Amino acid sequence: MAERTVARVRDAQGSPLAVAIEVSGHHLFGDEPVGRGGANLGPTPYDLLTAALAQCTAMTVRWYAGQHGWPLEHVAVEVEHGKRIEAGGVEAVDAFRKTVTVTGPALTGEQKAKLIEIAGRCPVDRTLTGTIRIETLAG
Template sequence: MSDKTISAHVIETGESNFAVDIAVSGHHIKGDEPLDVEGGNLGPAPYDLLTAALGECTAMTVRWYARQHAWPLDRVEVNLTHHKEGVQDIFTKEVILHGAELTEEQRTRLIAIAGKCPVHKTITSSPTIITSAG
């Protein structure tokens, strides 16, 4: 949950019609499209990664908040879906809080915090994307 600049490099691999290697923050990920859209299914598709990023950020934000308050949260799980209805993107998040000692008030607050993660805010805002030729 940093405000630092993140740089990523994505390059086609030729392993399938859409396969790419993604390098970001010292990590390497393979991306691709599923077979039914003529990809090779060699890695997650772009919306797979976006949906996973929303879940990752949600879990980390809930964990961060619980730690700040020393609340007895044992584990966070997030189940997500993404689909389109016309031009509208619909994401659903189910946040599962494990921790028998959590109060109902703490659970309610953690669920509210789950809707405030930075990726959630980015998706629901109007980010600026600048495209240029290289």
């Protein structure tokens, strides 16, 4: 495993479902909304997953433009997550919809199109659409 990220989560006060999260030296809280048994003290797991995809997309677009010296002034990414049943399907599947906006008066149409293409190739996007293995061990 070339890169390794470790996230540690433990119970937190204030809600039956609240957790304290530590990852890469950062500390935050997670919870569920009141309607799902929490107290809405922090983002839900799906909130964090959706935000990770949006963050990675924006950073990848910004990086690519910088590598090529393109005059990207602003990138905005909106990601929606939900469950839906595909045509002819029985089980709901997770569906993400990314809307990527790139601006820069000097960007050509070709550059904008390439940046939108690159937005679909961020590492988190590749992880979510690739083969994933999760091993669960007793601690």
